[in-house]
Amino acid sequence: MSSAAAAQNKPIVVSSPGKVLIAGGYLVLDPTYSGVVVSTSSRFYTVIRAGTSREEKGSTIRVRSPQFEGAEWVYRVEAEGEGGIEVRASEDNSSKNKFVHLALQNTLSFAGEVRGVKEIASVLSSSKGLDITIVGDNDFYSQRAQLESLNLPRSLSSLSSLPPFSPQKGVSLANVHKTGLGSSAALITSLVSAVLVYFGVIPPEGLHNDEEKRHLAHNVSQFIHCLAQGKVGSGFDVSAAVFGSHVYTRFRPSVLEGLMDGDEGPRTALLPVLSPSNESWDHQVRHFALPPLTRIILADVDAGSDTPSLVGRVLKWRKDDSERANALWNALDALNQTLARTLLRLEELYEDEAEREVYVRTVEELSELGSDQKIREKMREMGTLAGVPIEPPEQTRLLDASVKQAGVIGGGVPGAGGYDAVWVLVFDPHSRDQGQKKPGPAERIDALWCNYKELDVSPLSATESKGKGTRLEELVEVRGLREVVG
Ligand SMILES: Nc1ncnc2c1ncn2[C@@H]1O[C@H](COP(=O)(O)OP(=O)(O)O)[C@@H](O)[C@H]1O
Numbered sequence: 001m002s003s004a005a006a007a008q009n010k011p012i013v014v015s016s017p018g019k020v021l022i023a024g025g026y027l028v029l030d031p032t033y034s035g036v037v038v039s040t041s042s043r044f045y046t047v048i049r050a051g052t053s054r055e056e057k058g059s060t061i062r063v064r065s066p067q068f069e070g071a072e073w074v075y076r077v078e079a080e081g082e083g084g085i086e087v088r089a090s091e092d093n094s095s096k097n098k099f100v101h102l103a104l105q106n107t108l109s110f111a112g113e114v115r116g117v118k119e120i121a122s123v124l125s126s127s128k129g130l131d132i133t134i135v136g137d138n139d140f141y142s143q144r145a146q147l148e149s150l151n152l153p154r155s156l157s158s159l160s161s162l163p164p165f166s167p168q169k170g171v172s173l174a175n176v177h178k179t180g181l182g183s184s185a186a187l188i189t190s191l192v193s194a195v196l197v198y199f200g201v202i203p204p205e206g207l208h209n210d211e212e213k214r215h216l217a218h219n220v221s222q223f224i225h226c227l228a229q230g231k232v233g234s235g236f237d238v239s240a241a242v243f244g245s246h247v248y249t250r251f252r253p254s255v256l257e258g259l260m261d262g263d264e265g266p267r268t269a270l271l272p273v274l275s276p277s278n279e280s281w282d283h284q285v286r287h288f289a290l291p292p293l294t295r296i297i298l299a300d301v302d303a304g305s306d307t308p309s310l311v312g313r314v315l316k317w318r319k320d321d322s323e324r325a326n327a328l329w330n331a332l333d334a335l336n337q338t339l340a341r342t343l344l345r346l347e348e349l350y351e352d353e354a355e356r357e358v359y360v361r362t363v364e365e366l367s368e369l370g371s372d373q374k375i376r377e378k379m380r381e382m383g384t385l386a387g388v389p390i391e392p393p394e395q396t397r398l399l400d401a402s403v404k405q406a407g408v409i410g411g412g413v414p415g416a417g418g419y420d421a422v423w424v425l426v427f428d429p430h431s432r433d434q435g436q437k438k439p440g441p442a443e444r445i446d447a448l449w450c451n452y453k454e455l456d457v458s459p460l461s462a463t464e465s466k467g468k469g470t471r472l473e474e475l476v477e478v479r480g481l482r483e484v485v486g
């Protein structure tokens with residue numbers, strides 16, 4: 001077996017981060033504009049180990065999500081010469097997982113095209129099938145019930161006291177309360193990338209140092225995520241899961257058109273479309289990172305919004321009132337790009353040894369001052385014109401109270417907006433010195449949200465991931481992972 005990982009029987013562990021679109025909601029659906037997406041320290045992990053099944057014909061893949069009740073799915077794989085690769089859900093499964101099933105079917109088909117169906121069959125058979133475990137960091141799912149049962153306030157310090165990969169007691173995957181970090185994109189990306197590594201399509205180090213292989217992981221994950229969602233969205237969430245924080249310009253949806261037919265995925269060859277050398281993939285990924293000595297703080301607000309319906313209404317307004325909409329989008333885009341440039345400029349200053357001390361002192365001073373909020377103003381204007389609650393009044397009041405705190409750089413409703421989440425960026429002057437500290441902007445926000453009455457606000461523990469997207473992990477080095485995988 002030429003896949004080194006599979007040959008050594010060593011578990012393959014791949015993680016992918018969640019996302020927050022801090023600027024460019026709606027605009028990012030159009031390739032003319034771009035969005036600023038921050039990847040989160042909260043990640044999805046896929047662990048692939050050799051299985052234990054002894055079968056004459058075909059192989060079994062067992063997938064488990066131990067954080068949930070009844071979340072185990074068994075698939076039979078038949079991989080035979082001309083017939084290609086067929087992944088079938090066992091009839092004994094107590095639930096379906098369309099995302100996982102489509103990911104396995106299409107990633108294995110893709111691997112079969114690259115390495116040959118025989119090779120995939122041989123890896124599967126010498127591994128005795130596969131045992132796959134998928135877990136997401138606590139932030140992907142609401143921890144309200146867990147905190148309540150422990151009598152803990154909804155604060156950052158309570159969250160840090162929860163065990164990693166906390167089980168969602170008594171909750172099935174279908175009923176879980178998601179927090180908007182993009183669980184399905186992070187899940188698909190980590191699962192697809194782990195399978196590609198396991199079967200030797202991507203060498204393990206390729207996820208870190210080979211741009212072409214990273215684009216390959218992107219194209220396959222992007223396609224499968226679109227297939228599972230039944231539509232081609234902007235794809236910023238999958239892009240963040242693969243590449244980490246960046247300024248994202250979407251691909252033209254036509255690249256995937258030929259592959260989107262059929263519920264179970266296409267019957268045509270995947271490689272010509274998904275190959276990184278296919279020039280129809282025209283997405284752009286430009287460097288972005290939040291500045292040093294700042295911290296993003298996210299909150300899940302317990303009053304959801306339905307993103308597809310917001311999107312439908314905004315796009316209809318853009319069509320009906322195109323002149324005004326385009327003028328507004330151009331103005332908003334200019335502000336979004338200025339935000340990205342300004343934050344990047346701060347990063348450059350910090351990188352410059354000669355400027356660093358000035359930068360640090362300035363952050364210390366700014367952490368006692370207030371902020372400016374032009375992007376929010378324009379987003380609200382768009383909401384009013386389109387008749388859509390992009391930043392509803394309750395969220396406006398929460399954000400106004402938050403950005404009024406000393407040391408807050410800015411904030412907003414992420415992505416499509418609505419009622420379900422907010423983000424703020426604060427100066428974090430003491431993040432360099434461990435073990436400090438006098439209360440700073442992050443603590444002020446934490447206290448404000450914890451005592452907030454009008455909305456039920458629950459912070460997330462995530463900060464920005466500097467880990468550059470999808471990465472290979474060592475099982476024993478991820479806190480709590482070995483225990484949860486069993
Ligand atoms: N821990 C998990 N294990 C397995 N599948 C998961 C897990 N978390 C999410 N999923 C899959 O992702 C789907 C959720 O997708 P979606 O509703 O698009 O969520 P999101 O908006 O968070 O991306 C679930 O139905 C399930 O198929």
Ligand SMILES: C[C@@](O)(CCOP(=O)(O)OP(=O)(O)O)CC(=O)O
Nearest residue numbers: 025026028233234307414415416417
């Ligand atoms: C409107 C959008 O541009 C951004 C939506 O971002 P969200 O972060 O709100 O999305 P969900 O994860 O689906 O809740 C639509 C898109 O780009 O696909």
